[in-house]
Amino acid sequence: xxxxxxxxxxxxxxxxxxxxxxxxxxxxxxxxxxxxxxxxxxxxxxxxxxxxxxxxxxxxxxxxxxxxxxxxxxxxxxxxxxxxxxxxxxxxxxxxxxxxxxxxxxxxxxxxxxxxxxxxxxxxxxxxxxxxxxxxxxxxxxxxxx
Amino acid sequence: xxxxxxxxxxxxxxxxxxxxxxxxxxxxxxxxxxxxxxxxxxxxxxxxxxxxxxxxxxxxxxxxxxxxxxxxxxxxxxxxxxxxxxxxxxxxxxxxxxxxxxxxxxxxxx
Numbered sequence: 001x002x003x004x005x006x007x008x009x010x011x012x013x014x015x016x017x018x019x020x021x022x023x024x025x026x027x028x029x030x031x032x033x034x035x036x037x038x039x040x041x042x043x044x045x046x047x048x049x050x051x052x053x054x055x056x057x058x059x060x061x062x063x064x065x066x067x068x069x070x071x072x073x074x075x076x077x078x079x080x081x082x083x084x085x086x087x088x089x090x091x092x093x094x095x096x097x098x099x100x101x102x103x104x105x106x107x108x109x110x111x112x113x114x115x116x117x118x119x120x121x122x123x124x125x126x127x128x129x130x131x132x133x134x135x136x137x138x139x140x141x142x143x144x145x146x
Numbered sequence: 147x148x149x150x151x152x153x154x155x156x157x158x159x160x161x162x163x164x165x166x167x168x169x170x171x172x173x174x175x176x177x178x179x180x181x182x183x184x185x186x187x188x189x190x191x192x193x194x195x196x197x198x199x200x201x202x203x204x205x206x207x208x209x210x211x212x213x214x215x216x217x218x219x220x221x222x223x224x225x226x227x228x229x230x231x232x233x234x235x236x237x238x239x240x241x242x243x244x245x246x247x248x249x250x251x252x253x254x255x256x
Contacts, residue, residue: 086176089171104169104172105174107223108223127220137239
């Protein structure tokens with residue numbers, strides 16, 4: 001048990017503060033879509049923290065949140081450790097610079113609300129890449145083999 | 147027919163120029179680099195590499211091409227994104243050598 005902490009719905013970016021992540025998002029009704037996030041990501045997403053405020057997760061903590069996010073899902077983390085490491089470094093660099101873990105394989109538009117869809121993990125199941133090859137755009141999350 | 151121009155009195159074939167928007171922590175961009183280098187060596191295509199996360203000017207150049215790049219990248223400004231300024235055409239993501247070569251060498255009406 002982590003104690004009270006922040007969770008983000010990867011589909012609609014709803015933020016929850018509590019002991020566990022909601023099974024069903026009360027905003028968009030998505031199932032099992034929440035990921036554990038740092039206070040800073042919660043604060044910047046909801047615009048109550050400035051980019052320079054709050055505390056980020058470190059590399060291991062982010063990796064742990066990604067691993068936890070894949071539990072009991074139809075996708076898992078890519079087995080290419082080098083690729084995962086590069087992506088984790090990328091999202092952390094972006095969080096340091098912009099306050100949010102923007103995808104390292106897509107560029108921001110400059111519109112804050114539109115760019116919320118680029119926070120990793122994103123709602124990748126709506127992407128063509130997922131539908132066509134079973135991977136998120138970065139290939140961080142890949143479809144489990146049957 | 148390749149366009150020609152005079153350089154120091156010698157007729158030279160103009161090198162085809164492609165812009166490559168890439169991100170320093172993007173694994174697809176890293177995977178494409180040897181393919182891009184091979185194309186430069188074997189086909190004489192010149193790739194102008196523009197990193198978009200570290201360089202604001204490059205990011206703005208990419209954003210200015212949103213109408214062309216987003217449809218090629220599934221609705222986002224994905225990296226790597228290749229842009230042919232002559233045809234105003236874009237290709238996006240990690241692609242095999244042959245796919246990038248055929249797209250890069252395609253003519254105006256191709």
